[in-house]
Amino acid sequence: MSAQRLPPLPTIKEIIRLYKLRARKQLSQNFLLDLNLTRKIVRAAGSLEGHHVCEVGPGPGGITRAILESGIADLRVIEKDVRFMPGLQLLNDVSGGKMRIFNGDILRFNMDDLFPTEATQAWDDSPPKIHIIGNLPFNVSTPLIINWLEAMSERTSAWKYGRVKLTLTFQKEVAERMVAPILNRQRCRLSVMCQYLCYVQHKFTIPGTSFVPPPDVDVGIVKFVPLKQPKIALPFRLVEKVVRHVFHFRQKMCKRGIATLFPPDQPALTREMLSTADVSPDTRPFMLDIAEIDRLCHVYKDICDRHPGLIDYNYRSAENALDWRRAKLPLNI
């Protein structure tokens, strides 16, 4: 695929001035004006040859330009803030109509509208390559990745067509947790949830000062490539529940978190789960490898099959079962 030179365009700074696109705090808008950085993000996504690319949160279009320059034939963008539509339309015009522009909230967006079935029936025979790229606010990117991991695992939405790769930005500390390997103190439930489904890479970090206005934190670029087979072959929500409880006391022995899967008057179930899964009760959660977590999930499922109702049991009360989709602070994950 040959790179495409776009006709001379106003700079991103000029676009912002021209269309009066002052950053809105309530939408956590922090823009990248340096096209060398936006090109670096797109290069981190790897080869986009033959891909259908989707950009979430294009804003004034710095990353959008870099994607178009890479010579792809099909780019869909979803932006919540209507003020960016004219600038995006300008990019569509100069690129020869390669873009489809959607105005909406990606968290409420139906991925089936983005890749509609009737237009893509031919894809059943030869699955398309899809790559989603985005520099979104952190309070959007974290719930989004959880939704997409679930879609990946259950092969719903765009994921029914095949493998969808993602290149997204996160707060640097969250990016580091996503890739944290076994024995790394930063390993948490997000590390396990990402790594049992994907090959995850933290490509590089951008200092917060490179954005306008600058956020208080640095930003990590993370690429997710779905594995051909998930490392744990069980429903996503079951895996999520076990992993959430195992990491409930992240710094303590794993038996403490596992005990929260069961009513307090049934401690024998915790002992059974650990011994059948061949996991030492004293192991700290960050020391567990995916094979051990896989065994814990399978044993938990077997115990639930024998004790109907247990699967719905939540430690003390629902509010203690942290719902990470709604967790405000990504660092709580």
Ligand SMILES: C[S@@+](CC[C@H](N)C(=O)[O-])C[C@H]1O[C@@H](n2cnc3c(N)ncnc32)[C@H](O)[C@@H]1O
């Ligand atoms: C951090 S800015 C990045 C803008 C641009 N991609 C860049 O790198 O300069 C995030 C962008 O995502 C948009 N956005 C925020 N929440 C969104 C949502 N829920 N759905 C779609 N876009 C969203 C914002 O309006 C903004 O344009």
